[in-house]
Amino acid sequence: MRRTGATMPSSELEPAAEDACTIESLEARVAHLEQLLVGLQDAVHREQTRQNQRINELEARTEPGALAIALNRDTRERGL
Numbered sequence: 090m091r092r093t094g095a096t097m098p099s100s101e102l103e104p105a106a107e108d109a110c111t112i113e114s115l116e117a118r119v120a121h122l123e124q125l126l127v128g129l130q131d132a133v134h135r136e137q138t139r140q141n142q143r144i145n146e147l148e149a150r151t152e153p154g155a156l157a158i159a160l161n162r163d164t165r166e167r168g169l
Contacts, residue, residue: 149155 150159
């Protein structure tokens with residue numbers, strides 16, 4: 090009996106065809122991993138940018154001049 094469209098088990102494939110299938114699957118896997126890596130790099134860059142901005146804001150708020158202004162404003166608001 091003959092089945093149409095049936096594939097041969099991998100043990101019956103020619104070595105060259107088996108190697109080609111393996112190489113193609115590995116190439117697809119590497120391409121997928123490269124996409125994941127690019128996404129990870131983008132996420133790390135965004136987080137680093139956000140953290141740097143936060144640090145810069147905190148440094149600006151704790152400079153002596155800015156801190157003195159904030160303390161004076163707080164004193165006036167609280168009526169101390």
